[in-house]
Amino acid sequence: MAKNTFETPEVRTFPVIPKLENSATAHLSPFKSKEEFQTSLGYPGELVDNWQEKAIDKMGDLLGKYRSLRVYLDSCIQCGACTDKCHYYQGTKDPKNMPVGRQNLMRSVYRRYFTLPGKYFPKLVGAKDLTKEVLADWYSYYHQCSQCRRCAVFCPIGIDTAEVSMAAREVMDSIGVGQKYCNEIISKVHKIGNNLGLPEPALADTLEGLEEDVLDDIEVDVKFPLDVKDSEVLLVTPSADFFAEPHVDGLIGYAKVFHQAGISWTLSSHASEAANFGMFIGSYDNMKKLAMRIREAALELNVKRIVFGECGHAWRVAYSFLNTLAGPFDFLDPRYPVPQHICEITNSLIDQNVLQFDKSANDDMTLTYHDSCNVARASNMGGVMGGQFTIPRKIIKTVVNNFYDMDEETIREKTYCCGGGGGLLTDDLMELRVKGALPRMEALKQLIDEKGVTHMAAICAICKSQFSKVFQYYDLELDQIVSLHQLVSNAIIMNKKEV
Amino acid sequence: MALEVNGRQIEVDEEGYLSNLNDWEKDIATVMAKEDDIELGDDHWEIINFLREYYEEYQIAPAVRVLTKAVGKKLGKEKGNSKYLYELFPYGPGKQACKFAGLPKPTGCV
Numbered sequence: 001m002a003k004n005t006f007e008t009p010e011v012r013t014f015p016v017i018p019k020l021e022n023s024a025t026a027h028l029s030p031f032k033s034k035e036e037f038q039t040s041l042g043y044p045g046e047l048v049d050n051w052q053e054k055a056i057d058k059m060g061d062l063l064g065k066y067r068s069l070r071v072y073l074d075s076c077i078q079c080g081a082c083t084d085k086c087h088y089y090q091g092t093k094d095p096k097n098m099p100v101g102r103q104n105l106m107r108s109v110y111r112r113y114f115t116l117p118g119k120y121f122p123k124l125v126g127a128k129d130l131t132k133e134v135l136a137d138w139y140s141y142y143h144q145c146s147q148c149r150r151c152a153v154f155c156p157i158g159i160d161t162a163e164v165s166m167a168a169r170e171v172m173d174s175i176g177v178g179q180k181y182c183n184e185i186i187s188k189v190h191k192i193g194n195n196l197g198l199p200e201p202a203l204a205d206t207l208e209g210l211e212e213d214v215l216d217d218i219e220v221d222v223k224f225p226l227d228v229k230d231s232e233v234l235l236v237t238p239s240a241d242f243f244a245e246p247h248v249d250g251l252i253g254y255a256k257v258f259h260q261a262g263i264s265w266t267l268s269s270h271a272s273e274a275a276n277f278g279m280f281i282g283s284y285d286n287m288k289k290l291a292m293r294i295r296e297a298a299l300e301l302n303v304k305r306i307v308f309g310e311c312g313h314a315w316r317v318a319y320s321f322l323n324t325l326a327g328p329f330d331f332l333d334p335r336y337p338v339p340q341h342i343c344e345i346t347n348s349l350i351d352q353n354v355l356q357f358d359k360s361a362n363d364d365m366t367l368t369y370h371d372s373c374n375v376a377r378a379s380n381m382g383g384v385m386g387g388q389f390t391i392p393r394k395i396i397k398t399v400v401n402n403f404y405d406m407d408e409e410t411i412r413e414k415t416y417c418c419g420g421g422g423g424l425l426t427d428d429l430m431e432l433r434v435k436g437a438l439p440r441m442e443a444l445k446q447l448i449d450e451k452g453v454t455h456m457a458a459i460c461a462i463c464k465s466q467f468s469k470v471f472q473y474y475d476l477e478l479d480q481i482v483s484l485h486q487l488v489s490n491a492i493i494m495n496k497k498e499v
Numbered sequence: 500m501a502l503e504v505n506g507r508q509i510e511v512d513e514e515g516y517l518s519n520l521n522d523w524e525k526d527i528a529t530v531m532a533k534e535d536d537i538e539l540g541d542d543h544w545e546i547i548n549f550l551r552e553y554y555e556e557y558q559i560a561p562a563v564r565v566l567t568k569a570v571g572k573k574l575g576k577e578k579g580n581s582k583y584l585y586e587l588f589p590y591g592p593g594k595q596a597c598k599f600a601g602l603p604k605p606t607g608c609v
Binding site (some may be wrong): 185188209210213255461 | 503513514557558559561563564565568581582585591593594605606607608609
């Protein structure tokens with residue numbers, strides 16, 4: 001592995017706005033997608049000859065389709081409220097990582113080709129030609145945005161930089177300039193059904209192994225069903241839950257909850273992925289194609305409900321767009337919302353006193369909770385305002401004795417991205433990931449010092465993988481990040497069947 | 500990009516993973532490990548061999564848990580955990596060990 005060529009930012013006691021360092025991370029540019037991944041997503045394999053003309057056409061197409069994009073590009077008053085709100089700016093000090101700086105990369109091109117003053121007096125209005133240099137800047141800095149939308153919370157106009165960065169990636173893909181990490185993954189889902197490329201036999205073997213483990217561990221025959229027709233629930237979960245730690249401990253938690261509540265459930269080998277990276281690259285077509293797998297699986301398996309596991313952006317796509325992407329879901333049980341989050345399931349079972357817990361099972365930990373950006377700012381749970389904040393916390397407090405929240409400025413709707421969201425969870429962006437994690441690390445370390453917090457729980461596969469990797473750069477251990485349902489799994493009291 | 504092993508030029512991708520999985524031979528793992536400042540001992544080879552066997556059967560690297568369980572069964576419970584694997588492969592058993600074993604890089608949210 002490449003040795004570190006960068007320094008981990010210093011953890012600040014009192015976060016201050018860093019002094020600007022121009023082009024501090026201009027060298028960060030993720031690997032480009034190979035031709036085979038590009039074509040599998042319906043894009044040109046490499047930079048097309050008339051790329052500039054095509055890119056402007058595509059921008060025009062998106063401006064026509066998404067009114068919001070035009071409003072965002074037109075309405076910024078350069079007030080500066082967003083400038084210090086991005087974790088990547090805080091960690092890298094690069095002014096192009098200020099949300100307004102990032103937007104301006106597209107705004108200047110928009111002005112040049114789509115506004116009257118920009119067409120005739122470009123210099124007066126900061127309009128720029130779309131040159132190769134500008135395209136390189138787009139590729140670099142639109143892959144230094146995790147689309148977490150924290151800046152939008154502070155923008156008085158509500159400009160959503162995430163949508164600008166999604167549009168920029170879609171424009172680049174359409175001229176043959178795609179990112180390897182996202183596009184390789186999406187093509188794997190199209191082909192195999194999940195981000196990992198985990199084929200059905202390997203998935204079945206992994207699940208079988210989990211059944212053995214749980215039986216060994218607690219002497220209860222908890223099942224991890226795969227492709228079982230006529231189940232009540234289809235569970236759609238990130239494939240990282242099958243593969244990585246601490247994700248898999250969360251999956252064990254879901255299984256115990258279903259088992260204990262007597263809800264029949266199944267995973268699907270066809271829809272063995274909750275994640276939908278189509279959103280990260282701003283591609284409606286790919287997002288739809290990925291979402292359709294879930295519909296197909298639900299129909300094929302004749303289930304009554306669809307439940308999503310712990311995955312941040314998957315829940316955004318599911319909560320906000322599933323119905324328009326892959327609906328109508330009139331074949332499901334109308335008594336339940338479509339879809340449901342696993343936290344909503346566990347929460348309602350707690351309310352109904354169906355589940356009992358021994359909190360002391362988690363007494364070796366003192367917890368805090370990281371709100372994942374897409375859950376926090378782009379979704380809801382439980383149909384009550386702020387449910388996406390209160391429900392996970394309520395579950396944690398039900399299953400652990402020791403819990404503290406981090407600084408209010410860094411949680412709930414103001415939560416910081418883990419530093420690896422939006423298609424940036426790739427090794428070639430490790431410097432960005434470490435630097436972008438800074439604000440979250442500062443808030444966590446403060447709590448470790450002041451309250452003796454030992455672990456942080458999350459409900460997003462990306463957050464979990466990102467933290468387990470970047471913790472070491474901040475002198476923390478990789479297992480200090482846990483799955484929320486791992487805590488549930490530790491504390492849940494299971495009925496042992498008499499033999 | 501290429502890696503020189505025993506005078507042979509072996510094609511690897513931009514992250515150092517083999518472009519053609521069939522190119523693998525033991526010396527490739529040794530050379531790759533040396534680049535990462537790791538000297539491969541028997542403990543490393545146990546893991547690398549398991550990864551190759553699993554891949555042969557399932558066309559994918561094993562999940563971390565599958566790997567730790569197999570290691571635990573073979574080498575004793577105290578070694579059946581990811582801490583042990585990280586000691587051997589500091590950049591992560593999933594990625595670094597797969598690279599040495601000539602497997603493709605695991606993708607996704609891992």
